[in-house]
Amino acid sequence: MGRKLLLTHDHVEGIQGYAAYRANGGYRSVEKALKKMTPDEVVEEVKKSGLRGRGGAGFPTGMKWSFLAKPEGVPRYLVCNADESEPGTFKDRYLMERIPHILIEGMITSSYALGANTSYIYIRGEYFYVARILENAIAEAYANGWLGKNILGTGYNLDLYVQVGGGAYICGEETALLESLEGKRGNPRIKPPFPAVAGLYGCPTVVNNVETIAAVVPIVNDGGDEYAKIGIGRSTGTKLISASGNINKPGVYEIELGVPVEEFIFSDEYCGGIANGKRMKACVPGGSSVPILPDYLVCKTAAGEDRLMTYESLSDGGFVSGSMLGSGGFIVYDEHQCIVRNTWNFSRFYHHESCGQCSPCREGTGWMERVLHRLEKGEGHMSDIDLLVDVAKKIEGNTICPLGDAAAWPVAAAIRHFRHEFEYHVLHPDKIKDPKHGYREPIMPVKPEPVTA
Amino acid sequence: MSLLKVTIDGKTIEVEPGTTILQAARQIGPDVAPPAMCYYTKLKTSGGYCRTCLVKVTKGSEKDPRPMPKLVASCRTTVMDGMEVQNYSSEEVVEARKGVVEFLLINHPLDCPICDQAGECHLQDLSYENGRSKSRYEFKRRTFEKIDIGEKIQLHMTRCILCYRCVKVADQLTPGRVHGVINRGEVAEISTYIQNAVDNEFSGNMIDVCPVGALTDKTFRFKSRVWFLKPVDAHRDCDQCSGKAVVWKYGNEIYRVTGRKDQWGEVDEWICNTCRFEKKSPSDWVEEGPRKINRHSVISQNHYGSKTRFVASPESLPQKQLS
Ligand SMILES: Cc1cc2nc3c(=O)[nH]c(=O)nc-3n(C[C@H](O)[C@H](O)[C@H](O)COP(=O)(O)O)c2cc1C
Ligand code: SF4
Ligand code: SF4
Ligand code: FES
Numbered sequence: 014m015g016r017k018l019l020l021t022h023d024h025v026e027g028i029q030g031y032a033a034y035r036a037n038g039g040y041r042s043v044e045k046a047l048k049k050m051t052p053d054e055v056v057e058e059v060k061k062s063g064l065r066g067r068g069g070a071g072f073p074t075g076m077k078w079s080f081l082a083k084p085e086g087v088p089r090y091l092v093c094n095a096d097e098s099e100p101g102t103f104k105d106r107y108l109m110e111r112i113p114h115i116l117i118e119g120m121i122t123s124s125y126a127l128g129a130n131t132s133y134i135y136i137r138g139e140y141f142y143v144a145r146i147l148e149n150a151i152a153e154a155y156a157n158g159w160l161g162k163n164i165l166g167t168g169y170n171l172d173l174y175v176q177v178g179g180g181a182y183i184c185g186e187e188t189a190l191l192e193s194l195e196g197k198r199g200n201p202r203i204k205p206p207f208p209a210v211a212g213l214y215g216c217p218t219v220v221n222n223v224e225t226i227a228a229v230v231p232i233v234n235d236g237g238d239e240y241a242k243i244g245i246g247r248s249t250g251t252k253l254i255s256a257s258g259n260i261n262k263p264g265v266y267e268i269e270l271g272v273p274v275e276e277f278i279f280s281d282e283y284c285g286g287i288a289n290g291k292r293m294k295a296c297v298p299g300g301s302s303v304p305i306l307p308d309y310l311v312c313k314t315a316a317g318e319d320r321l322m323t324y325e326s327l328s329d330g331g332f333v334s335g336s337m338l339g340s341g342g343f344i345v346y347d348e349h350q351c352i353v354r355n356t357w358n359f360s361r362f363y364h365h366e367s368c369g370q371c372s373p374c375r376e377g378t379g380w381m382e383r384v385l386h387r388l389e390k391g392e393g394h395m396s397d398i399d400l401l402v403d404v405a406k407k408i409e410g411n412t413i414c415p416l417g418d419a420a421a422w423p424v425a426a427a428i429r430h431f432r433h434e435f436e437y438h439v440l441h442p443d444k445i446k447d448p449k450h451g452y453r454e455p456i457m458p459v460k461p462e463p464v465t466a
Numbered sequence: 467m468s469l470l471k472v473t474i475d476g477k478t479i480e481v482e483p484g485t486t487i488l489q490a491a492r493q494i495g496p497d498v499a500p501p502a503m504c505y506y507t508k509l510k511t512s513g514g515y516c517r518t519c520l521v522k523v524t525k526g527s528e529k530d531p532r533p534m535p536k537l538v539a540s541c542r543t544t545v546m547d548g549m550e551v552q553n554y555s556s557e558e559v560v561e562a563r564k565g566v567v568e569f570l571l572i573n574h575p576l577d578c579p580i581c582d583q584a585g586e587c588h589l590q591d592l593s594y595e596n597g598r599s600k601s602r603y604e605f606k607r608r609t610f611e612k613i614d615i616g617e618k619i620q621l622h623m624t625r626c627i628l629c630y631r632c633v634k635v636a637d638q639l640t641p642g643r644v645h646g647v648i649n650r651g652e653v654a655e656i657s658t659y660i661q662n663a664v665d666n667e668f669s670g671n672m673i674d675v676c677p678v679g680a681l682t683d684k685t686f687r688f689k690s691r692v693w694f695l696k697p698v699d700a701h702r703d704c705d706q707c708s709g710k711a712v713v714w715k716y717g718n719e720i721y722r723v724t725g726r727k728d729q730w731g732e733v734d735e736w737i738c739n740t741c742r743f744e745k746k747s748p749s750d751w752v753e754e755g756p757r758k759i760n761r762h763s764v765i766s767q768n769h770y771g772s773k774t775r776f777v778a779s780p781e782s783l784p785q786k787q788l789s
Binding site: 181183198203364365366367368369370371372373375376377378379380383400404406407408410411412413 | 515517653
């Protein structure tokens with residue numbers, strides 16, 4: 014069994030409430046930080062832990078915190094990103110629903126470290142019921158003296174608010190989130206300046222994912238060095254993975270970073286293998302934005318090494334033969350799934366969610382979606398495939414925020430690894446028009462022959 | 467204050483700190499200046515949206531010579547000392563820009579022959595100079611109904627490229643903003659909360675900043691093609707604005723009034739709605755002389771087939787457009 018740091022008590026009766034949470038060691042990190050540590054010492058522990066942002070990009074959290082500007086007389090803010098809207102990702106929801114106090118505790122300890130006296134949790138509109146859970150937890154924390162004025166008699170003040178978003182994926186992008194939090198249209202800002210210098214209301218701000226903030230709790234409790242002992246290389250600690258698709262046991266798992274992908278998919282401790290005794294066809298390991306991998310690149314890298322659940326190993330091979338850990342939205346496809354249809358589905362999402370500020374993303378996402386839809390219906394042309402590759406290339410890297418890349422990568426990767434399946438859609442429109450076509454005749458990925466000189 | 471050295475397409479210039487790459491390139495001259503569809507010098511926070519001004523920074527600065535990993539929007543990236551930039555000299559930039567132009571055109575109606583902006587449309591120029599000749603887009607284009615924004619301005623969203631310039635005009639020039647962007651992505655549109663609500667003295671400047679034919683002057687619409695008109699610098703005593711404008715005449719009749727645009731298509735000074743919409747009699751204006759206008763457009767210049775990227779005469783360049 015792997016060690017758990019966040020979900021240790023997720024099955025304890027009443028853990029949603031304050032009493033059970035506290036009885037199981039809750040709020041120790043606040044006591045320790047506020048009474049025994051300076052804010053800088055907390056930052057130092059987080060640096061030592063090697064914790065990397067769990068929102069998708071994997072940026073080292075300690076480093077992000079130390080970049081926060083600290084001009085005299087200007088408030089600083091900590092904002093928790095609970096917008097979780099990436100298709101395939103539902104780990105933050107589980108954590109907040111199950112153990113809301115761990116997020117509140119992490120927010121207090123982290124706010125103290127950053128010198129913030131007002132902090133926000135920005136949660137997606139569709140999670141309104143989770144917002145209620147959080148608000149209850151916050152009320153309990155106030156009632157027990159963990160929030161408000163002069164916390165634990167240390168003179169530290171903190172107010173914590175939950176803000177519910179309007180239900181747009183783009184508000185998960187940190188600067189769009191800040192705009193939305195300020196009550197404006199959720200358009201990503203043009204950077205620089207970065208939030209660390211000019212964030213919420215123009216003040217220095219740190220935006221962190223729910224899981225990142227929760228991980229601060231065990232880091233402060235046990236020390237950064239202890240946390241860093243788990244994992245491999247620069248992938249330290251544990252990670253929540255939301256596993257879905259054609260597996261026997263979909264759900265949220267806390268893994269030690271470094272677990273082999275093969276073990277994660279096939280062992281009974283985790284996903285329990287492919288459902289209904291079928292073969293695995295493909296896997297999207299980090300949420301809809303990351304490149305899809307064909308079966309032969311899921312458990313092994315192109316060099317034939319075991320692929321591990323780490324930032325480095327999942328991206329081994331770059332965009333040619335690798336993918337990314339991303340947000341931990343792990344989607345598995347069996348042999349009967351249609352990759353063209355899946356790619357179209359993803360691109361429909363990005364088309365719908367583009368904010369429309371910059372031309373490549375606004376126009377390109379719709380274009381890709383329409384071409385993919387045509388292919389998916391069996392009405393495409395051979396030239397559509399290269400057209401898609403080209404449009405994706407023209408979006409990638411040329412936009413204001415990474416949503417453009419997130420829309421382009423899945424399309425480019427699907428065509429890179431499953432081109433013959435796209436071609437099949439053009440060549441056999443009669444078969445494709447049957448909505449169950451994937452079931453009648455599985456189209457498995459074709460492993461390219463090794464190139465010999 | 468020490469000046470910063472920047473080299474763009476092999477040409478070096480020294481500029482004040484805070485200057486963007488785009489401004490520096492304009493100071494060097496039209497041969498290296500990237501096209502800009504959304505940036506507008508006089509509008510704060512403009513730029514960054516259209517992505518036509520993308521350039522490649524091959525050397526970040528003297529201190530940190532690393533190249534920038536992605537192409538950057540030159541209108542929103544400030545110059546560092548020793549920076550080296552490629553614009554037209556980079557294949558990557560030219561390709562990316564071609565992509566941007568294609569994106570801007572896929573939902574554009576391309577009905578220039580019946581559009582009022584023809585002859586002074588920046589999108590026409592842009593696509594002529596930087597685009598590919600044939601669109602690969604085969605789907606239905608997005609269309610909208612025309613709406614009136616107040617009595618004098620018409621909005622035809624079908625032609626809009628969402629450059630946000632008119633939104634900035636509404637934000638920055640007019641009190642009590644009632645105009646903005648609704649919806650998102652491909653169906654985002656410029657709108658007013660109540661269709662007729664844009665009613666204040668400076669709203670007409672939206673027409674001048676609009677790079678395409680989305681916002682047009684209802685007092686002029688379809689009265690004439692711009693290239694049949696003679697632009698004349700003129701001024702009048704106005705208690706609301708500088709009163710410095712261009713009157714567009716046919717014979718002795720004034721067909722329309724606009725701001726005075728510089729070499730880059732940006733107005734020197736904003737004008738009020740009274741000057742723009744109400745003062746159409748020759749006796750309202752003191753004429754200063756014909757305006758040598760860089761009318762930009764390929765149509766007005768009959769430049770189809772020529773390679774000329776830029777057609778302004780040096781006298782027409784305003785002296786202080788970058789201050
Ligand atoms: C389009 C888009 C959507 C995003 N959505 C989320 C999200 O729902 N939750 C999240 O934590 N980060 C999201 N991010 C990443 C955030 O911008 C930001 O990097 C993250 O919140 C930083 O937190 P971390 O350092 O703790 O990972 C998104 C980014 C983009 C570009
Ligand atoms: S990349 Fe897309 S989502 Fe991001 S700013 Fe541009 S249009 Fe908006
Ligand atoms: S109406 Fe004109 S100025 Fe306004 S956003 Fe559209 S193109 Fe730009
Ligand atoms: S002019 Fe720079 S992005 Fe539009």
